[in-house]
Amino acid sequence: MTSAPSDVLPSPAGSDSRTTPPATGGGLSGAMASEWTKVWSVRSTWWSLLAGLLLMAAAAAQLGIYTVDTNTNTDPTDDKGVVAASLIAIQGIDLSQFAVIALAMLAITAEYSTGTMRATLQWVPRRSRMLLAKTVVVAAVTCAAGLVMGVAGTAAGAAILGHWGSFSVTGAAGDVLAIGVYLALICVFTLGAGTLLRSAVGTLTGVFLLLTIIPATLDASDIVFFERISYALPGVAGAHFLRGATSPYPPFAGLLILALWAVAAVTAGYAVLRRRDA
Numbered sequence: 001m002t003s004a005p006s007d008v009l010p011s012p013a014g015s016d017s018r019t020t021p022p023a024t025g026g027g028l029s030g031a032m033a034s035e036w037t038k039v040w041s042v043r044s045t046w047w048s049l050l051a052g053l054l055l056m057a058a059a060a061a062q063l064g065i066y067t068v069d070t071n072t073n074t075d076p077t078d079d080k081g082v083v084a085a086s087l088i089a090i091q092g093i094d095l096s097q098f099a100v101i102a103l104a105m106l107a108i109t110a111e112y113s114t115g116t117m118r119a120t121l122q123w124v125p126r127r128s129r130m131l132l133a134k135t136v137v138v139a140a141v142t143c144a145a146g147l148v149m150g151v152a153g154t155a156a157g158a159a160i161l162g163h164w165g166s167f168s169v170t171g172a173a174g175d176v177l178a179i180g181v182y183l184a185l186i187c188v189f190t191l192g193a194g195t196l197l198r199s200a201v202g203t204l205t206g207v208f209l210l211l212t213i214i215p216a217t218l219d220a221s222d223i224v225f226f227e228r229i230s231y232a233l234p235g236v237a238g239a240h241f242l243r244g245a246t247s248p249y250p251p252f253a254g255l256l257i258l259a260l261w262a263v264a265a266v267t268a269g270y271a272v273l274r275r276r277d278a
Contacts, residue, residue: 031124031133035107039137044106049145052099053152059092060153064160071164085165086175089153090242093146093179096153097186098208100145104138104187105203108194108269127273131195135266138191139184146183150176175242181255182238185262186211189234192265196272211235234261 039045067088070078111117124130154172158165186207194203210233218230230236231248239245240254 028129028133031129032136035133035137039141045103048099048103052096052145052149055096055099056092056149056153057156059095060088060156061160063088063091064157067161068164082164082166083161084171085158085161085167086154086172088157089150090175092153096149097183100142100183101187101190101207104142104190105194105200107134107138108191109200109203112198131270131273135188135191139188142187143180143184146180147176150179178242182242185258188262189265192269195269232257234258
């Protein structure tokens with residue numbers, strides 16, 4: 001007796017008839033994992049972090065020497081007195097931050113200069129997701145870098161200051177954390193500027209001007225209107241936050257202004273990213 005024909009075709013030799021498991025690793029977590037891998041797979045990241053650490057140590061040592069010299073010279077009018085070691089690290093971030101800013105800048109501008117942005121958007125076609133993943137990874141890496149640099153600067157400052165330095169675990173921890181938060185926000189701002197400008201030279205020039213040259217120029221004008229404008233710039237707001245200054249606004253206001261600059265830069269960068277080809 002002949003059996004009825006089967007509706008199920010035989011599987012090819014060597015094939016697996018089991019159901020293929022669903023693909024994993026996509027979404028925001030997959031995009032973040034990709035960006036994390038890219039950040040740590042290039043030499044520029046390691047060089048930037050090493051340069052930042054060395055610059056912080058050198059700046060803290062120099063500031064410590066300057067403090068000791070002013071306290072021990074024959075002119076009592078320039079004495080600094082006993083200085084918190086973590087304050088030396090906060091002052092040292094003014095110079096050392098630019099090494100880490102370069103890391104944030106290259107996280108986006110290097111992809112435009114090499115053309116790899118096309119591959120990035122091919123794998124993560126949702127541009128908002130790609131930029132958010134970059135933002136989270138850059139913020140995490142640079143915040144951690146700021147914490148390490150803050151510890152290194154505090155240690156170098158304490159070693160140089162000797163009895164002219166003071167140290168409090170609570171105070172130092174707060175200052176080191178503030179450095180990490182500040183550096184993360186500045187680097188997110190830089191990432192947004194890099195997305196907007198798509199040029200390493202343009203981004204670095206613009207960030208440098210906003211953080212240093214323009215505030216100093218406005219403040220040196222001795223015109224109240226210009227001085228008030230400088231208070232709203234990211235570098236000045238960040239300095240108020242780091243140093244705990246209460247005038248012309250409290251430290252948390254400086255943090256808020258800096259955060260608004262970071263959000264505005266990323267938003268502007270995303271607006272350009274949506275409208276332009278890679």
